[in-house]
Amino acid sequence: MHTIDSIFKETELIKSFAQNFRRHPGQVNGLLEADAEILKLNDTNDEYLVLKTDGIYEEIKEGLYQDPYMIGSTGVTAPLSDLAAVGAEPTVILLSVVLKKNEDEVWLKEFRQGINDACSAYNIYVAGGDTNYDDFCSISTTAVGFIKNRKPMLRKGMKPGDFLYSTSFLGLGNAFAYSRFFDSSFQINYLPQARLKESLFISQFVSACIDTSDGLFPALAFLSDLNQIGFDLDVPLNSLLHDDAKSTHQKAGLPSWLFMAGPHGEYELLFSVPAEANEGFLNHATIENFQPVYIGKVTSGIQLNFVSEDLKISCHPAEVPNLFYKANGNIQTYFKLLMEQHKNWSSVKSEV
Amino acid sequence: MHTIDSIFKETELIKSFAQNFRRHPGQVNGLLEADAEILKLNDTNDEYLVLKTDGIYEEIKEGLYQDPYMIGSTGVTAPLSDLAAVGAEPTVILLSVVLKKNEDEVWLKEFRQGINDACSAYNIYVAGGDTNYDDFCSISTTAVGFIKNRKPMLRKGMKPGDFLYSTSFLGLGNAFAYSRFFDSSFQINYLPQARLKESLFISQFVSACIDTSDGLFPALAFLSDLNQIGFDLDVPLNSLLHDDAKSTHQKAGLPSWLFMAGPHGEYELLFSVPAEANEGFLNHATIENFQPVYIGKVTSGIQLNFVSEDLKISCHPAEVPNLFYKANGNIQTYFKLLMEQHKNWSSVKSEV
Numbered sequence: 001m002h003t004i005d006s007i008f009k010e011t012e013l014i015k016s017f018a019q020n021f022r023r024h025p026g027q028v029n030g031l032l033e034a035d036a037e038i039l040k041l042n043d044t045n046d047e048y049l050v051l052k053t054d055g056i057y058e059e060i061k062e063g064l065y066q067d068p069y070m071i072g073s074t075g076v077t078a079p080l081s082d083l084a085a086v087g088a089e090p091t092v093i094l095l096s097v098v099l100k101k102n103e104d105e106v107w108l109k110e111f112r113q114g115i116n117d118a119c120s121a122y123n124i125y126v127a128g129g130d131t132n133y134d135d136f137c138s139i140s141t142t143a144v145g146f147i148k149n150r151k152p153m154l155r156k157g158m159k160p161g162d163f164l165y166s167t168s169f170l171g172l173g174n175a176f177a178y179s180r181f182f183d184s185s186f187q188i189n190y191l192p193q194a195r196l197k198e199s200l201f202i203s204q205f206v207s208a209c210i211d212t213s214d215g216l217f218p219a220l221a222f223l224s225d226l227n228q229i230g231f232d233l234d235v236p237l238n239s240l241l242h243d244d245a246k247s248t249h250q251k252a253g254l255p256s257w258l259f260m261a262g263p264h265g266e267y268e269l270l271f272s273v274p275a276e277a278n279e280g281f282l283n284h285a286t287i288e289n290f291q292p293v294y295i296g297k298v299t300s301g302i303q304l305n306f307v308s309e310d311l312k313i314s315c316h317p318a319e320v321p322n323l324f325y326k327a328n329g330n331i332q333t334y335f336k337l338l339m340e341q342h343k344n345w346s347s348v349k350s351e352v
Numbered sequence: 353m354h355t356i357d358s359i360f361k362e363t364e365l366i367k368s369f370a371q372n373f374r375r376h377p378g379q380v381n382g383l384l385e386a387d388a389e390i391l392k393l394n395d396t397n398d399e400y401l402v403l404k405t406d407g408i409y410e411e412i413k414e415g416l417y418q419d420p421y422m423i424g425s426t427g428v429t430a431p432l433s434d435l436a437a438v439g440a441e442p443t444v445i446l447l448s449v450v451l452k453k454n455e456d457e458v459w460l461k462e463f464r465q466g467i468n469d470a471c472s473a474y475n476i477y478v479a480g481g482d483t484n485y486d487d488f489c490s491i492s493t494t495a496v497g498f499i500k501n502r503k504p505m506l507r508k509g510m511k512p513g514d515f516l517y518s519t520s521f522l523g524l525g526n527a528f529a530y531s532r533f534f535d536s537s538f539q540i541n542y543l544p545q546a547r548l549k550e551s552l553f554i555s556q557f558v559s560a561c562i563d564t565s566d567g568l569f570p571a572l573a574f575l576s577d578l579n580q581i582g583f584d585l586d587v588p589l590n591s592l593l594h595d596d597a598k599s600t601h602q603k604a605g606l607p608s609w610l611f612m613a614g615p616h617g618e619y620e621l622l623f624s625v626p627a628e629a630n631e632g633f634l635n636h637a638t639i640e641n642f643q644p645v646y647i648g649k650v651t652s653g654i655q656l657n658f659v660s661e662d663l664k665i666s667c668h669p670a671e672v673p674n675l676f677y678k679a680n681g682n683i684q685t686y687f688k689l690l691m692e693q694h695k696n697w698s699s700v701k702s703e704v
Binding site: 054057115126131329 | 448496
């Protein structure tokens with residue numbers, strides 16, 4: 001029916017590089033167990049220092065990101081979304097920037113404006129940074145924040161029976177990538193925002209949280225690998241699509257699941273609420289005027305069940321995300337593999 | 353006699369990119385006023401959060417650094433040296449690494465070993481990081497630490513009459529660069545260490561501090577620009593040279609001052625002690641078995657006086673460091689400009 005890939009290639013890659021480094025005895029999260037690094041430096045109170053380095057690199061190199069304002073803004077948003085995913089409040093960022101030699105002054109101005117506007121929106125500050133010069137631009141940002149008088153959210157902690165939600169509709173990241181790489185007639189506005197406010201609210205209820213910066217399916221693959229659980233997405237994927245993704249899905253005739261495949265996501269928070277906390281969560285959400293998007297349930301079986309139009313699929317959670325690594329990161333090859341996957345799934349269905 | 357460059361190009365470049373970013377109200381240092389970023393987050397005690405992002409980028413790109421162990425180790429040392437220069441004690445680092453696609457496993461192992469050994473030596477931990485893949489390697493490290501119950505050291509605060517010291521002999525960074533770019537028959541061991549222990553001791557006495565990661569003259573140019581002071585290096589530069597720099601100076605027949613020109617330095621701390629604190633400083637240094645290297649005195653006139661062999665030079669502190677920018681960062685051109693500068697100075701002398 002379909003090949004089972006029981007190891008998520010992304011975690012394998014990260015572990016092969018980082019798993020033997022010295023870890024701080026006060027670090028709450030093990031490797032890959034949270035979106036950001038959480039350190040308890042003081043025994044006497046419930047305060048955590050939270051750190052995260054994240055960057056915009058391949059996105060620029062591959063031509064996915066070109067607009068300087070968006071690059072600056074998203075360079076700030078990327079690690080802040082990770083702070084949001086653990087429930088931290090950010091304080092400052094440090095910027096490690098590589099600029100193109102003799103870059104156009106207008107370009108630089110818009111890049112700086114994107115950084116500054118994002119900082120204003122999040123009410124944070126640039127504490128410092130480091131600038132290098134090369135043939136193309138990149139930005140690596142370290143966000144620093146705190147969690148006070150609350151427990152941090154981890155990726156770890158999901159249990160079978162938990163309800164799965166996201167902070168908003170999904171698929172925008174992939175829709176944007178499709179418009180940039182395959183059909184420039186689609187105009188997709190992509191300027192993601194870190195869900196810091198929502199984070200503070202949901203942190204009272206969740207069993208685990210991750211952001212969708214890599215897309216829904218890669219996020220689920222991380223959670224599955226770490227918690228040894230699976231997912232039953234018992235609403236049609238189509239109903240989870242962001243408006244722009246839905247319209248791309250319809251006009252381009254692409255299956256809904258393709259917009260969940262990653263690895264380019266949209267920085268929503270994906271989180272689980274234990275069954276016994278679900279009613280309280282929904283009641284409080286209504287009071288707060290927050291509308292979480294219900295996605296499905298956590299299962300004990302390690303599989304991903306979803307419905308994309310007339311296809312009802314059950315696959316390993318890593319199967320789709322691994323295609324990107326099978327394609328060696330080549331976008332054209334990856335898209336081909338995704339379409340082949342769709343054809344395989346469709347042909348199996350027609351045999352039933 | 354010589355052209356006056358009253359603006360240090362390096363500070364001009366940094367300001368043009370970073371001077372309009374939002375700064376945290378609790379940040380102790382203004383832009384360029386300290387080697388690391390110092391934040392007072394709490395009014396009630398004398399505790400500072402200290403942050404610094406620094407990287408190894410051009411050094412690898414230009415072929416100056418090739419040994420993976422040294423790249424890993426120095427990638428950790430670079431921002432820790434900045435923490436040392438403000439008197440902070442480091443806690444954790446975050447690594448933002450770009451690896452060569454399909455890098456050799458032995459290379460990666462040595463790179464990781466360099467990182468891990470440096471962390472062990474400094475008793476710090478890797479809290480997390482970010483890995484990207486490209487055609488060549490680079491490493492950007494964010495160091496996080498604290499200053500408790502002490503005042504931070506800044507670059508700002510130097511006064512005419514202060515005594516100038518470094519934690520050890522200088523010129524190793526430039527000697528290493530010379531051996532790599534111009535004469536591979538010189539074998540220079542270069543594995544710099546952050547002066548964290550010395551930092552805690554000197555912080556009781558200093559008026560200002562900076563590290564020599566860019567070399568002595570660029571460090572002096574920063575200090576001059578910021579404090580509107582100059583320097584009278586009243587000992588022969590030759591006597592300040594690290595043994596390996598001295599031997600390169602002798603065998604290659606290069607003037608001593610060339611080894612202070614930067615921009616590749618050696619991560620010593622360069623610091624000033626007010627005249628009235630000098631005796632106490634020296635007495636305590638003797639007790640601690642610490643041997644600071646006396647370099648000269650801070651002057652009210654904005655110039656750099658030094659003696660290199662039979663040359664007695666008085667120039668603007670930014671004059672030599674700016675040659676690197678005049679050469680547009682090209683090493684061959686830069687070396688040519690340095691030698692021309694030496695010829696000019698020598699010819700003026702012979703006319704006297």
